[in-house]
Amino acid sequence: MKNVLFVASECSPFIKTGGLADVIGSLPQALKANERIDVQVILPLYDEISDDWKTQMDLYATIDVPLGWRNQEARLYKIVNNQITYYFISNDYYFSRKGVYGYYDDGERFVFFSRAVIEALKHLEQKPDILHSHDWQAGMAVALAKIIQPIKGLKTVFTIHNLKYQGIMPIETFDDFFQLPAEHIGGMEWHGMLNCLKSALFHADKITTVSPSYAEEIKDPYYGEGLESILLERARDLVGILNGIDVKEYNPLTDPALLVKYRSSRVRKIENKMRLQEKFGLPINGEKPLYIMITRLDEQKGLHLVQHILDEFLQEDVQFIILGTGDEAFEVYFDEVANNYPEKVVSLLTFNEELARQLYASADFLIMPSKFEPCGLAQLLALQYKAVPIVRETGGLKDTVHPFNEITGEGNGFSFTHYNAHDLLNVLRYSLTIFHTPELWATLIKNVNKSQFSWRKSAQEYMELYESLAGNVFKEV
Numbered sequence: 001m002k003n004v005l006f007v008a009s010e011c012s013p014f015i016k017t018g019g020l021a022d023v024i025g026s027l028p029q030a031l032k033a034n035e036r037i038d039v040q041v042i043l044p045l046y047d048e049i050s051d052d053w054k055t056q057m058d059l060y061a062t063i064d065v066p067l068g069w070r071n072q073e074a075r076l077y078k079i080v081n082n083q084i085t086y087y088f089i090s091n092d093y094y095f096s097r098k099g100v101y102g103y104y105d106d107g108e109r110f111v112f113f114s115r116a117v118i119e120a121l122k123h124l125e126q127k128p129d130i131l132h133s134h135d136w137q138a139g140m141a142v143a144l145a146k147i148i149q150p151i152k153g154l155k156t157v158f159t160i161h162n163l164k165y166q167g168i169m170p171i172e173t174f175d176d177f178f179q180l181p182a183e184h185i186g187g188m189e190w191h192g193m194l195n196c197l198k199s200a201l202f203h204a205d206k207i208t209t210v211s212p213s214y215a216e217e218i219k220d221p222y223y224g225e226g227l228e229s230i231l232l233e234r235a236r237d238l239v240g241i242l243n244g245i246d247v248k249e250y251n252p253l254t255d256p257a258l259l260v261k262y263r264s265s266r267v268r269k270i271e272n273k274m275r276l277q278e279k280f281g282l283p284i285n286g287e288k289p290l291y292i293m294i295t296r297l298d299e300q301k302g303l304h305l306v307q308h309i310l311d312e313f314l315q316e317d318v319q320f321i322i323l324g325t326g327d328e329a330f331e332v333y334f335d336e337v338a339n340n341y342p343e344k345v346v347s348l349l350t351f352n353e354e355l356a357r358q359l360y361a362s363a364d365f366l367i368m369p370s371k372f373e374p375c376g377l378a379q380l381l382a383l384q385y386k387a388v389p390i391v392r393e394t395g396g397l398k399d400t401v402h403p404f405n406e407i408t409g410e411g412n413g414f415s416f417t418h419y420n421a422h423d424l425l426n427v428l429r430y431s432l433t434i435f436h437t438p439e440l441w442a443t444l445i446k447n448v449n450k451s452q453f454s455w456r457k458s459a460q461e462y463m464e465l466y467e468s469l470a471g472n473v474f475k476e477v
């Protein structure tokens with residue numbers, strides 16, 4: 001049996017700010033179905049994690065974490081949930097704060113986390129064969145595993161969930177944090193700065209990202225975020241494996257958040273919509289098409305396109321609800337639109353999992369016109385709750401949403417190619433035409449109902465990747 005340690009900065013159900021948490025929460029479960037593999041997960045212990053969870057954790061070890069001239073103590077907590085062992089690294093100075101990210105010293109916080117993971121390895125119940133880090137916050141763990149070699153022959157995998165965030169700091173922090181020989185600067189430096197994500201790309205045995213299309217796109221300057229040359233260099237070790245969703249957890253037939261549960265009944269789905277219309281003071285009418293967005297309010301999500309054409313689209317007989325938090329300029333904008341169109345628009349500027357599920361269950365359409373999208377989970381959740389996604393053809397959106405074709409009757413959504421506001425408007429109007437054409441709408445919904453994005457196939461691809469590496473582990477040991 002091979003042992004894999006996931007290193008990440010968030011994980012459902014403990015702590016979530018976005019899709020990363022969904023993946024770290026569900027992929028280990030899917031892998032575990034295969035008895036050749038055991039997965040453990042290690043995370044920071046944030047204040048934000050609820051006391052319900054904290055009271056179930058056991059103090060497992062106390063470890064000294066060297067961070068340059070500092071020596072910080074960390075406590076290692078352990079909890080077993082759904083047969084997966086989770087470890088949490090606790091340090092009041094770095095993690096006893098409100099929220100998860102957004103501090104001036106986030107770089108140092110997650111370098112500390114990564115360094116603490118390396119120290120924690122010796123203490124874990126199961127020694128990992130493979131350390132699998134996710135995103136920049138866990139990137140230095142890959143580099144340090146290679147440089148310090150806490151476990152002989154330990155293999156490393158690094159998954160890019162979003163290339164835009166890299167954990168960049170002044171190069172002086174190399175001496176400040178590590179006290180390593182200068183020969184290691186090269187692997188960690190990028191354009192004169194210390195770069196956590198680049199460090200992982202340089203050192204990892206294998207690199208994955210979360211959709212085949214994004215794996216191709218990031219080798220190009222438009223999507224490469226300045227790292228395209230190193231991704232090209234490592235192209236032989238880079239693979240795109242599509243994210244899945246936990247179809248048991250997100251199941252409209254059993255989801256406790258839903259007011260009316262359903263499998264594929266449109267009538268029951270519409271009841272959800274009417275309850276939601278009532279809850280938020282919209283005219284109650286099951287026939288009115290409801291468009292939603294559930295998203296971080298970040299320009300990555302194509303919000304500038306939405307801003308450009310929403311007024312025009314709202315001249316149609318539609319309703320629109322946005323659930324999201326993020327950039328203040330977008331928050332102000334969506335509140336303004338909601339004020340201008342009280343009969344049509346609701347703006348919910350909060351992070352609320354239960355509400356998100358109720359929205360997916362109520363919506364006819366989910367709008368997701370991202371500028372780039374490594375995989376995207378919102379469109380998969382929309383399909384899972386039988387709402388039709390409208391997306392830009394990029395990254396994982398392109399791999400999961402196929403445009404409806406009236407002639408062949410194929411396709412599970414709507415899409416447009418160029419990052420252009422009027423292309424979005426055109427496709428929104430087209431979606432409305434289909435909505436009002438019963439035979440075509442019925443065909444589209446049939447395709448939506450058939451869309452399946454469980455982890456089964458992708459978990460198998462991760463398994464094969466691990467086995468290709470772990471074979472080497474046995475040779476070396």
Ligand code: ADP
Pocket residue numbers: 017018019020022294295296323324325350351352353356375376377378379381
């Ligand atoms: P990203 O990881 O880039 O934020 P994804 O589409 O991959 O985007 O994943 C977003 C996840 O976060 C989905 O599960 C989505 O439902 C959830 N989400 C986003 N914003 C909110 C919010 N305001 N409230 C509740 N859930 C949200």
